[in-house]
Amino acid sequence: MSTTLKSPRDSLINNIGYVLTLLAFPALTLYAVTCMTHYDGALAIPNTQFWAQVDPPTLHSSAFYLLWFVFQLMIHIFAPGRVVRGSTLADGSTLPYKLNGLFSFLLSIALFLFAAWLGWLDPGELYGQFGAFVSTANIAAIAISVVVLIVGRRQASEQNRQVGFLRAYVVGATLNPRIGKLDLKFFCESRPGMTLWILINFALAWQQYQLYGYVSNSMALVCIFQTLYILDYYVFEEAILTTWDIKHERYGFLLCWGCLVFIPFTFSLQALYLVLSPVDLSTWSVIAIIVLNVVGYAIFRSSNLQKHWFRKEPERRIWGKSPEYIQTSYGSKLLTSGWWGVARHTNYLGDLMMGLAWCLLCGFEHILPYFYIIYFTILLLHREWRDNRHCAQKYGKDWDEYRQKVPWRIVPGLY
Numbered sequence: 001m002s003t004t005l006k007s008p009r010d011s012l013i014n015n016i017g018y019v020l021t022l023l024a025f026p027a028l029t030l031y032a033v034t035c036m037t038h039y040d041g042a043l044a045i046p047n048t049q050f051w052a053q054v055d056p057p058t059l060h061s062s063a064f065y066l067l068w069f070v071f072q073l074m075i076h077i078f079a080p081g082r083v084v085r086g087s088t089l090a091d092g093s094t095l096p097y098k099l100n101g102l103f104s105f106l107l108s109i110a111l112f113l114f115a116a117w118l119g120w121l122d123p124g125e126l127y128g129q130f131g132a133f134v135s136t137a138n139i140a141a142i143a144i145s146v147v148v149l150i151v152g153r154r155q156a157s158e159q160n161r162q163v164g165f166l167r168a169y170v171v172g173a174t175l176n177p178r179i180g181k182l183d184l185k186f187f188c189e190s191r192p193g194m195t196l197w198i199l200i201n202f203a204l205a206w207q208q209y210q211l212y213g214y215v216s217n218s219m220a221l222v223c224i225f226q227t228l229y230i231l232d233y234y235v236f237e238e239a240i241l242t243t244w245d246i247k248h249e250r251y252g253f254l255l256c257w258g259c260l261v262f263i264p265f266t267f268s269l270q271a272l273y274l275v276l277s278p279v280d281l282s283t284w285s286v287i288a289i290i291v292l293n294v295v296g297y298a299i300f301r302s303s304n305l306q307k308h309w310f311r312k313e314p315e316r317r318i319w320g321k322s323p324e325y326i327q328t329s330y331g332s333k334l335l336t337s338g339w340w341g342v343a344r345h346t347n348y349l350g351d352l353m354m355g356l357a358w359c360l361l362c363g364f365e366h367i368l369p370y371f372y373i374i375y376f377t378i379l380l381l382h383r384e385w386r387d388n389r390h391c392a393q394k395y396g397k398d399w400d401e402y403r404q405k406v407p408w409r410i411v412p413g414l415y
């Protein structure tokens with residue numbers, strides 16, 4: 001992050017941007033969820049009457065969220081897990097990370113189902129208080145970001161402490177704020193948010209069953225696809241350590257809110273929509289959507305693994321042949337065979353195919369269930385652009401050579 005002095009006018013504009021971000025992001029989730037719960041998924045005009053329907057936090061939603069967060073924290077800290085070292089940091093050091101996400105995920109699901117079966121927990125309440133949960137999670141993310149700021153400021157370099165307060169709060173003061181061994185970014189990136197997303201889906205499927213006496217094939221597939229997506233995430237948890245977020249993003253409100261609020265409450269919009277508008281898909285639609293999801297997954301997983309293994313074991317064969325690559329003057333090797341020879345980000349293509357499959361399950365009546373694929377396409381297009389700029393700076397003419405050899409960015413033959 002550059003800390004060069006900015007003019008007072010630039011600083012003012014930046015600060016206005018940060019304040020707008022702080023207001024707009026929570027408002028966006030509240031808007032989307034309220035449209036789903038009060039307007040059956042139709043886009044409503046966000047006037048004062050609309051905002052009056054937004055649910056404030058309740059005692060129940062606050063207690064549940066607090067318990068949930070502390071429970072996830074406890075499992076992360078106390079459950080056993082393999083400790084691995086992350087990518088090399090700018091000062092040449094590496095940080096240890098405990099990988100027990102899969103255990104945490106499976107335990108959370110098992111306990112949730114067990115508690116629901118015994119009647120200790122009413123999954124329908126998650127639906128009944130959905131708006132209140134979103135408000136609660138937003139407030140929690142704002143508060144946790146304050147802790148992140150305090151810890152981050154203390155651990156930031158002298159130079160990064162010069163960054164303005166608002167910028168440090170919104171974008172982050174440092175890369176890896178830690179309390180003892182607890183890495184706040186690594187923990188919040190997955191555990192409280194991603195696992196909650198799946199439990200919310202289950203609760204919504206349960207609610208659909210309560211209302212109609214059956215679970216639609218579309219709802220069942222949403223739950224299965226997204227559960228497998230998160231299961232895959234935890235099975236390959238180590239690969240998170242080399243993702244852009246962990247390696248390059250400072251940890252502040254943006255990432256914290258994204259993981260604690262945006263992921264669980266907007267990625268579950270398809271299931272939320274299906275509660276009140278069950279879609280019964282024809283057999284051919286089911287087959288087509290399953291094929292789209294499975295092919296997308298195969299591309300997504302195999303391309304990510306090809307890069308992961310290539311970086312770990314450069315001799316390992318890809319598609320039955322020795323890997324081809326460009327040896328950069330920076331030192332790293334750029335893979336040019338397998339998926340990485342087809343387009344420069346086929347891993348994004350696979351992810352987008354899966355996202356599209358999830359949205360198609362909701363039919364074509366409303367645009368809001370397609371929120372995920374619209375947002376995700378924008379995110380990944382921007383990410384590809386940003387990654388391209390990053391690699392061009394890092395690898396110079398070697399990156400130009402790679403771009404010549406592999407001209408397609410994401411979709412071979414199209415983009």
Ligand code: NDP
Pocket residue numbers: 242243244245300304307332333334335336340344345347348351383387390391394
């Ligand atoms: P990538 O895994 O694509 O990593 C990009 C980095 O890989 C580059 O910066 C470069 O890093 C290295 N690299 C680029 N080209 C090559 C090559 N040819 N050979 C070897 N190394 C190369 O990016 P992300 O971290 O953005 O994405 C990881 C996965 O996470 C993707 O599948 C994406 O779809 C998914 N994702 C999902 C999100 C969600 O919300 N569901 C959000 C964001 C991502 P280096 O400096 O090491 O060379």
